[in-house]
Structure formats: C-alpha cells, structure tokens
Amino acid sequence: MRRALPALVFASVAGLAQAEPVVVGDAIPAPLTAAPGEPARGRAIVADRTRGLCLLCHPAPIPEERFQGNLAPSLAGVGARLTPGQLRLRLVDSRRLNPETLMPAYFSTAGLVGVADAWQGRPILRVEEIEDVVAYLATLRD
Amino acid sequence: MSPWRRQGWLPLLALLLGAAGPRSGFETMTPELQAMQRDDAGNPGMLSVLEGEALFAREGCAACHAAAALRGVAARYPAHDAARGGPIDLAGRIAECREQRAGRPPLPRESQPMLALQSFVAHQSRGLPITPDPRLAEARAEGERLFRERRGQLNLSCAQCHETLAGGRLAGANIPEGHPNGYPLYRLEWQALGSLQRRLRGCFTGVRAEPLAPGSPAALALEAYLFGRAAGLPIETPAVRP
Incomplete structure (x- = not known):
C-alpha cells in the first residue's frame, strides 16, 4: 500500500507532464524528460527568487545575486556531493528523505494545506525546469 | 575584584536573560x-x-474615554469578549465601539482612519508589557496549532522560520521572532503604517498560501497565540521595521 502512494502522488500532477518519477533508494535515476536539461537555463531558475526561490535559503556560487540566505547548505560543490539522480529526488520531493525538511517539494502537490488559489494543484516547477536545475547543479563540482 | 567578577557576570547574565524570553x-x-x-x-x-x-476627539470617543484611561488597554488585547464567546482584537473592539456606541458608519479594518485610531490607542500603552488574557487559552491553543502547521505551495509553517530559524537570513533579510508588540507599525518596505494582519498576509502570500481573513476566528486565534508568546515584551506602537 505504501509503495503505491508515490505513483498516485505524482499522477496528481501528471496533467502537466507524462513523467512519473521512479524512486530508487535515495534517488530518481531516470530524467523526467526526453530532452536533456540545460545548465544555463537551470542557473537562471536557481538565481530567480520568484521561480526557483533557491537563494532565499541556500548560498550558491552566483556572485551577481548579492542577497543569499544562510538557512540551508551551500550549493557550491553540490554536484560533487550528489549524483544527478539524488539531486532529482531532493528537488522533486525532499520529504521522501526527511519528512521534517525545510525544503519544499518542487514537483509534488501531495499533502499541501491552504494553498492559495493561484497555485492550486500546480507544482513549484515544471518537469523541464526540474531537469534544467538538475543539469545546472550537477556542474557545481567545487 | 577580579576582572571576571567585574566584567564576566553581567554579559553572562544578560545572555541568559536574553535567551530566556521573547526578543x-x-x-x-x-x-x-x-x-x-x-x-x-x-x-x-x-x-x-x-x-x-x-x-478620537472628533468622532466622540473622548466623550466616554479619557486618553489616560487607555493606558494599558492594548497590552491586554486580544481579550475575551463575552458576547462573542471568544477573542476580540483591538481593531475589532474599536470598530464595535465606534459603530454600536458612537453610532458611526463602519470603517474598513485597514483604512487609514482605523489604523490611525488603533495607533493612537495602542500608543497609550507604549512601554507596558504584554499581559495575555488568561481566558483565551483555547484560542491560543488553536493559534499555536496554526502557527506550527505547514501551509501553502512552499509548505512552510510560521514556527519553522520565526522560531527554529529566527536570527538566520532569508535572502538578505534577518528573520525576526515575529512578535506583534509594535503594531500598527511603520514598515520601510511598505513606505506606510500597516497592521499585523497586513504583515501576516505578507508571510502567507510568501509561502503561496491563502491568507486568513482578518477578523475571522482563525486570524483571531493566531493573533491571540502571537500575543501569548510575546508575553512580557513592551508595546512599541508605533514601531519602525525594515
């Protein structure tokens, strides 16, 4: 029963994409799109505090963005610490690894409470954007 | 007297006291x-x-209330209201008094005249410690539940930022403990004086959650909890914040 849940959860946002992420251990090894992610687009998403929102909490090696948070680990070197598959699961739904995590689930709407109308039923990022961000983070090797 | 005795104790004591209470x-x-x-x-x-x-003078409030008698009132709100069987906040009380006793037409809760009246009344308590109404235990418990509930598309609770991560930096901004002791207050970000409800809307919108309707039971419960956890902090109205 528990194993069936993720498929249902991801199916709830599947209207936006045909992807149904398959979790293996602490990773989603397979990309969610046929086309590979584009690191430059991923960097722009990470730097944009209304799209990726990453810099609100994480410091990152993006020097032109001066105001970066210190609430979460630095993204510098994250591509050396984690595989693309591990990065993908942490973006898609970090709660799978730590239910108490501060990190929002970027591609799951399961279990959310009181979501504003404008965001109802929508994940934070689209699958293409998830792949772009994974591709960018994988380049951060030191 | 040893240097330790001369200099060591006071900072340590201040640190212990500072860490013990709300900031x-x-x-x-x-x-x-x-x-x-x-x-x-x-x-x-x-x-x-x-x-x-x-x-306050022009609308007839002064006919019943001497300004001096308002000292301490804001430090006791939200208060239990027998007719409602639950909490009423200062803005709600002023609105009720204006309409029912002074016979004035209603003013929107966050209109400038309402904010001004509320500022004047709360200012009379500047420097006095917040003293929560003991009859609001039930509302405060519900407020605490809301405070700890993760919400919105970003799935964050008030407690995660304003309790666990207070003192950290969200982007460039320091995260405060989120106490309500200075409202209505002048916020540089707004370039205006605004209410606690407006500030709460900012946080709710930030986590992409539907804001609580001002004056609703949920909003009043959260307000009661916020004043409860700020017990002892002095009223600062009108505070200034970044």
Missing part, C-alpha cells in the same frame, strides 16, 4: 532604524498617532 524585532534592527523609532519627531508612525488623536 522584539527592535533588538535585531540596525542602530539607525532603532534611532528612527525612538525619536518621536523622526518616527513616521507618529503621524498616524497624531491623526488618531484628532479622530
């Missing part, structure tokens, strides 16, 4: 902003207090 957002502001708040001639919120004082 006003005033404490973590820049010295420049603290000075702006302290100086009545430079504090932009004082304009609303003065506007409120004039309205």
